[in-house]
Each structure stands twice: as structure tokens, then as C-alpha cells.
């Protein structure tokens with residue numbers, strides 16, 4: 705099981721410090737929320753920030769593209785040093801192609817579903833993707849309340865991958881993850897847990913990260 709701190713809640717003026725902090729505390733991925741002000745109302749950062757972070761950390765750079773037409777930026781993120789790009793099915797009519805392009809660029813590829821989007825819409829890419837990201841809040845902002853109805857999607861995905869030998873994806877959850885919700889997500893079958901405000905808005909982010917790790921340890925088959 706993997707913990708992916710989201711730098712959306714980090715101190716942007718001290719990003720390198722905040723990244724090293726979670727790396728030293730045992731984070732597995734670094735979750736980079738890319739927002740364009742169109743697909744979601746908020747604006748954050750793009751490939752240049754990923755390029756700036758690459759020499760700072762060995763963590764997997766898990767870039768969540770909340771942008772319209774992500775297919776236009778895949779090369780830029782690959783050159784910047786991203787490891788994994790997750791693409792919203794709602795962000796482009798050509799998401800299948802965008803996922804193919806991500807794999808061709810040598811990166812891992814993921815598909816994301818918003819809370820209102822049924823899994824049926826993304827099943828065609830299940831054989832292609834390394835990760836399925838289930839949004840457990842509406843995308844765009846940190847610090848929102850976890851949506852428990854999304855657990856049914858996590859459970860369904862876990863069943864599907866256990867009964868189809870063509871599916872090899874991890875299940876990632878993102879939004880409202882804290883010491884309690886992480887347990888319900890792990891019990892439902894999730895493997896990768898994004899947490900922003902729970903980690904970075906605490907007085908001791910390293911302790912919060914350790915709490916998350918402890919709380920999923922019993923669900924970890926390895």
C-alpha cells in the first residue's frame with residue numbers, strides 16, 4: 705500500500721523543503737495536482753514545477769492532470785520527469801489516445817473518474833492502465849469532505865481486477881483521506897492513498913504520515 709502526499713496543501717514558497725519532509729517520513733509517491741482553471745475552477749502548476757521537483761526527490765511523481773485536452777501536454781510532462789500521469793475520462797474525447805500516448809512516452813498511465821462518473825465509461829482502458837484513480841471528492845480543491853458513496857466504486861474495481869487477468873491496475877483514492885477514511889478505503893480494496901490537508905496542514909506532518917501508514921498496515925497483503 706502506498707501513501708501519496710498531495711503538494712496541493714504544501715507551502716508553495718518552500719516546496720523543496722515540504723517534499724523532502726514527506727520523503728524522509730516514508731512517503732511512497734508525491735501527488736502533483738495539475739489544474740488549469742478550465743477543467744476545474746482552480747489553477748495550480750504545470751510541467752515547469754514538475755521539472756523543478758525532479759532533482760529534489762526520488763519519489764514517484766504521480767501527476768493528476770485536471771486539465772482540458774491533456775493529450776497536448778503529455779510530452780511536456782514526460783520531459784519534465786513525471787513518472788505517472790492520470791487522465792480524467794471527462795477531460796477529452798480522446799482519452800484512450802491520451803493514455804496510449806502516455807504509455808508510448810515511457811510513463812505509467814492512469815485513468816480518473818469524478819464522483820458523478822460511472823465506471824462503465826472507463827472500462828475500455830482497464831487493460832491499458834497501471835492505475836485507476838477514484839475521486840472521493842469533487843476535484844479542484846483540497847480540504848473537502850470524503851464522499852463515502854465512492855467506496856462502492858473501489859469495491860467494484862477490486863472485484864473486477866480479481867476476476868480478469870488482463871487487468872493489472874492499482875486503485876488510488878483521492879480526497880478527504882484521513883486517519884479514519886483511509887481504513888474504509890483500504891478495506892474496500894484501495895492500494896494508493898492521496899492525502900493533502902491531513903498531512904500538510906498538521907503541526908507535525910511526519911507524524912500524520914506515520915498514522916496513515918499504521919492505519920493501513922493491517923490491510924496490506926504484503
Ligand SMILES: O=C(CO)[C@H](O)[C@H](O)COP(=O)(O)O
Nearest residue numbers: 843844846847879880900901
Ligand atoms: O485532487 C485533489 C483535489 O482535486 C487533491 O489531491 C485532494 O483533494 C487532496 O486533498 P485533501 O487530502 O486535502 O482532500
